[in-house]
Amino acid sequence: MSIAISCIIVNYNTAKFTLDCVASIFETHQNTEAIEVIVVDNASEKEDYLLLESELQKKNFPNTKLIRSKQNFGFGAGNMIGVNAASNCEYYAFINNDTLQLTNNCLWVLKDFMDATPDSGVCSPQMLDEDKNFRSTIDHFSSLSREILKRGFLEKVNPKKYPSRKKFFDKPTAVNYVQGSFMFFNAEDFNKIGGFDTNLFLYYEESDLGLRLLKERKKYAYIFPEAQYIHFKSVSIKKSVNILIKRELKISLLYHTRKHYGFLAHQFLLNFLRIRYGLTCIVKPKYFPLFRLLLGGASLSKSLKQKQSIKEI
Known part of the structure; x- marks a missing residue:
């Protein structure tokens, strides 16, 4: 059976989260023969990488491979290492390692939505925190007005153009971009725009991808609230x-x-x-x-x- 969805997960000194993340994919999905998981270790410390390597070998998850980068090239470049190792698939699922799947067959649900929505280039389930409370999943393109006037003001004066980030959407909705913790991309669109801009080490990757999707492919980002996931936010960033x-x-x-x-x-x-x-x-x-x-x-x-x-x- 050919691979339909390539899940790409970047690990950086948080092997235990990564192992739980991978396990949650296989525990919540049927027809995993058409799903592959590529874990990219972004030059973690030796102990963390060896733990990740040994536990993945013990678990023996199907269609799962581990790639070690000798240098931390950042979020986007780490994901691109995974893309370069991926099979010829229909969709890429870029999933933060500090996440857990909640919806059964979430990836297949997202695929069905994307297949039925021609103007979608990327979508995301609704993000929840570790207590399953609402967490903002969408955002507005970075711009001078957003940086100077701030999001809250823009949402008040022009809610049509700037929908509230704190709103729990009740149906699939086109937005500027979705958070990078779970991005489900049409592989053809992603490849056509050149993937992640690897000049960005951290931050603004989602806004950049969303803008290029819109400019170059006339495709939109969607939030798909019927599916949900948990995100333990920023566990790899130390205060x-x-x-x-x-x-x-x-x-x-x-x-x-x-x-x-x-x-x-x-x-x-x-x-x-x-x-x-x-x-x-x-x-x-x-x-x-x-x-x-x-x-x-x-x-x-x-x-x-x-x-x-x-x-x-």
């Missing part, structure tokens, strides 16, 4: 590196802005952020490194991607 994450957010945001909206928009946003954080660091000195980054332009050369080392087993 101790909070300022580094904020730096990476701004680097990715500014790159995304220039890519999609041009030089003038990029410069306007850069200067806005310089003023904002220049004032902020007067009362919160911990933000000075972020302000200094913005003064220097916050280019991709300052990304955490450039600081990753090669790891051997």
Whole structure:
């Protein structure tokens, strides 16, 4: 039987979550012969990788392979390693390792929806937290108006264009983009737009993909609320590196802005952020490194991607 769905899961120092994630796929699905799971280890520490490797071998899940990257290239690039190893499939399911399947046969339900919805390029189930409470699954494209006026204001003044992120949708709905913790892509559309932009180490990948789907393929992102999943959010990001994450957010945001909206928009946003954080660091000195980054332009050369080392087993 040919592979219909390739599930790609990136692990980074959270092997136990990854093992639970993979197990939940096989525990909740029938006809798993047409599903493959590709786990990409993004240069985790030796102990974590060896645990992942040994437990996957013990579990002996069908159609499952583990790939070890010697360097952490980031979220998008890690997923692209999985894409390059995937079979010729109809759909890619990019699933965070800190998730659990809730809906029986969720992947097949999503496939049926996508098959029946020609203008869909990607969809997502409804995200829930570990207590099965609502968690926002959609968002609006990153733009000058979103960054300066903020989402809440835009949702109030133009709810048609900016539907509430806090709304529990009762039917499949086209949105700007869905969260990267569970993205179910039409493989042809994903491949045609070139997949993840690997210049982005972390953050804004979903907005970038959604914009390219719309511009290049005239395809939309959909939330499909009849299916649900649990997301233990950001388990691989340590609070101790909070300022580094904020730096990476701004680097990715500014790159995304220039890519999609041009030089003038990029410069306007850069200067806005310089003023904002220049004032902020007067009362919160911990933000000075972020302000200094913005003064220097916050280019991709300052990304955490450039600081990753090669790891051997």
